[in-house]
Amino acid sequence: MPADWILISTLGVTSFIVISGWGMVLWYGYQWPQMRGLFQRGVAGLPPTLQQRLVQFAQHQAIDQTAAGWLQQRVFLALFIAPFVLLPLPLLYKLALVLILLLRWLSAKQRQRRYLQRVLSQWPSTLDMLSMLIQAGLSLPAALHALHGTSNHLASMAELGHLHRLQQSGATLTEALQVLTQRIPHAWISLFAGAVLQAQHTGGALAQTLRSQAEQCRQQQLLAAEKRAQEVAVKLMLPLIFCFFPVTMLLILGPILIRFATGGEW
Known part of the structure; x- marks a missing residue:
């Protein structure tokens, strides 16, 4: 049993170090100034139909989002997810990745909803x-x-x-x-x-x-x-019934119930 725990701990620490290092490499690569130009040249070399499709996808995002920027975000996100799929990582790591992606998706939907409300x-x-x-x-x-x-x-x-x-x-x-x-x-x-x-x-x-x-x-x-x-x-009925009303009844009936339980006179 101790050997198994040592093996699991070693695997977890090694996986964390590998993923952290890979994430830092991707982050610096994403911030590299020449990277955006590389994706722009790659998008310019695509067929016109595919270019139009990428532009349509990018236009559903932020106002200043371009097709090259949209493609760069998706490619680096896929490269970040790849170690979680390819490496024999513990289940906890994969669940953490799913939770992070879910929170990221919910945050993007919330920002989109707020932006729509602002526009309207x-x-x-x-x-x-x-x-x-x-x-x-x-x-x-x-x-x-x-x-x-x-x-x-x-x-x-x-x-x-x-x-x-x-x-x-x-x-x-x-x-x-x-x-x-x-x-x-x-x-x-x-x-x-x-x-x-x-x-x-x-x-x-x-x-x-x-x-x-x-x-x-x-x-x-x-x-x-x-x-x-x-x-x-x-909407105020629910907090009134379950929060304020029990406290009010407790303040009114509490002394009466205590006096009745102690056998006092009314």
């Missing part, structure tokens, strides 16, 4: 600004360029800036709007894309349509806030 909460104001620029005489590309040039930290402005950069890189308006609806899968964004395409095909008044959409979005936000306010009373 700022969307009516962005539509108002865009409609004012168009009503002032600017075309849609010029209005997007003006919004992209403003110094702000609004997530909705960043999404329109991403739309503008896609058009500048050679994508058509339809393709850029399709990417926007894929990045922000919500009915408001789909309505915006439909209004822009309809105005482009029919020559309709886009500024008035965007202003109407902004008012509609604000009304929906107000209704959603009122609904959440009405749900607060229902």
